[in-house]
Amino acid sequence: xxxxxxxxxxxxxxxxxxxxxxxxxxxxxxxxxxxxxxxxxxxxxxxxxxxxxxxxxxxxxxxxxxxxxxxxxxxxxxxxxxxxxxxxxxxxxxxxxxxxxxxxxxxxxxxxxxxxxxxxxxxxxxxxxxxxxxxxxxxxxxxxxxxxxxxxxxxxxxxxxxxxxxxxxxxxxxxxxxxxxxxxxxxxxxxxxxxxxxxxxxxxxxxxxxxxxxxxxxxxxxxxxxxxxxxxxxxxxxxxxxxxxxxxxxxxxxxx
Numbered sequence: 001x002x003x004x005x006x007x008x009x010x011x012x013x014x015x016x017x018x019x020x021x022x023x024x025x026x027x028x029x030x031x032x033x034x035x036x037x038x039x040x041x042x043x044x045x046x047x048x049x050x051x052x053x054x055x056x057x058x059x060x061x062x063x064x065x066x067x068x069x070x071x072x073x074x075x076x077x078x079x080x081x082x083x084x085x086x087x088x089x090x091x092x093x094x095x096x097x098x099x100x101x102x103x104x105x106x107x108x109x110x111x112x113x114x115x116x117x118x119x120x121x122x123x124x125x126x127x128x129x130x131x132x133x134x135x136x137x138x139x140x141x142x143x144x145x146x147x148x149x150x151x152x153x154x155x156x157x158x159x160x161x162x163x164x165x166x167x168x169x170x171x172x173x174x175x176x177x178x179x180x181x182x183x184x185x186x187x188x189x190x191x192x193x194x195x196x197x198x199x200x201x202x203x204x205x206x207x208x209x210x211x212x213x214x215x216x217x218x219x220x221x222x223x224x225x226x227x228x229x230x231x232x233x234x235x236x237x238x239x240x241x242x243x244x245x246x247x248x249x250x251x252x253x254x255x256x
Contacts, residue, residue: 012039013036013038013039013043013082013123014036015034015035015119015121016034016035017032017033017034017035017050017117017119017133018032018034018035019031019133019135020032020033022133022134022135023104023136023137023138024096024135024136024137024138025096025138025139025140026096026097026099026100026137026140026199027140027199027201028095028096029093029094029096030092030094030095030096030117030135031091031092031093031094032091032092033089033090033091033092034050034076034077034089034090034092034119035088035089035090036086036087036088036089036090037085037086037087038082038083038084038085038087038088039084039085040084040085041084042081042083042084043081043082043123044079044080044082044123045077045079045080045081045121045122045123046079047121047122048075048076048077048090048120048121048122049073049074049076049119049122050073050076050092050094050117050118050120051070051072051073051117052070052072052094052096052097052115052116052117052135053068053069053070053071053115053116053117053132054068054069054101054174055068055069055114055115055162056069056162056163056164056173056174057161057162057163057164058164067164069164069173069174071097071100071172071173071174072094072095072096072097072100074092074094076090076092076119077090096137097172098199099170099171099172099198099199099200100115101113101137101162101176102137102138102139102143102176102178102197103115103135103136103137104136104137104138105138105139105147106138109136110160110178111160112159112160113162113176114132115135115136115137116134117132117133117135118132118133119133140199140204140231141231142229142238143197143199143204145238145239146195146206146229146242149238149242150180150183150195150242153183153185153186154183154185155181155182155183155186155193156180156181156183157178157180157181158179158180158181158192159179160176160177160178160179161176161177161179162174162175163175163176163177167207169198169205170198175196175198176196177194177196177209178194178195178196179192179193179194179195180192180193180194180195181193182210186210186246186250189210189249189250190211190223191211192210192211193208193210193246194208194209194210195208196209202230202231202232203228203229203231204228204229204231205228205229206226206227206228206229206241206242206245207224207225207226208224208225208226208242208246208249209222209223210222210224210246210249223249224249225248226245227241227242227244227245
């Protein structure tokens with residue numbers, strides 16, 4: 001829907017951003033257009049920018065809060081004149097970063113994930129950033145295979161969120177944790193599992209973290225494992241690496 005911007009002297013300019021397909025995968029291109037309707041006067045538009053945004057959990061002291069991070073910024077247009085009453089449409093094509101978090105699987109949005117695109121318009125010396133248009137990012141095929149493998153092993157999805165911080169091998173200021181309840185085969189070793197992907201153009205890193213159960217004489221603690229998956233690998237090889245990682249953590253020989 002068009003939103004109205006009140007520019008200089010109270011003249012209204014209406015703007016609408018339309019995504020051709022709100023569902024994308026990392027590494028693909030998000031396409032759409034920004035549509036305008038001029039108000040009662042001519043105006044100079046200084047520029048239009050589209051931001052990919054994510055709501056991230058930030059821990060500080062004993063508490064936590066949520067902050068909105070911009071992780072991709074693309075200019076749609078430089079300066080141009082918008083005539084009174086004129087209608088105009090500007091197309092855009094923006095690469096989706098490989099490390100963009102997953103926010104949907106199939107037709108199901110993931111609870112806890114808030115990703116979107118915001119259109120920023122500079123008009124009459126002022127900036128207006130409208131409401132977020134939701135962005136639904138589907139997993140890469142290799143990611144989807146590992147997620148289904150965890151389902152087959154009986155792991156139960158708990159939740160997912162974005163944590164502030166940069167992991168080794170990553171360029172993002174945050175990372176995604178997909179949390180599971182341990183499957184039946186692994187419950188005697190740990191209660192929950194957290195999964196993180198660091199994706200690139202031809203391969204990805206997979207990071208596992210589990211809270212290992214304590215014994216009669218030992219306390220519980222977190223254990224880690226990290227392995228590499230090439231997109232051209234046979235799916236069985238990736239699932240084998242996943243099982244090896246879980247087994248290593250169960251034996252408390254994980255590494256990070």
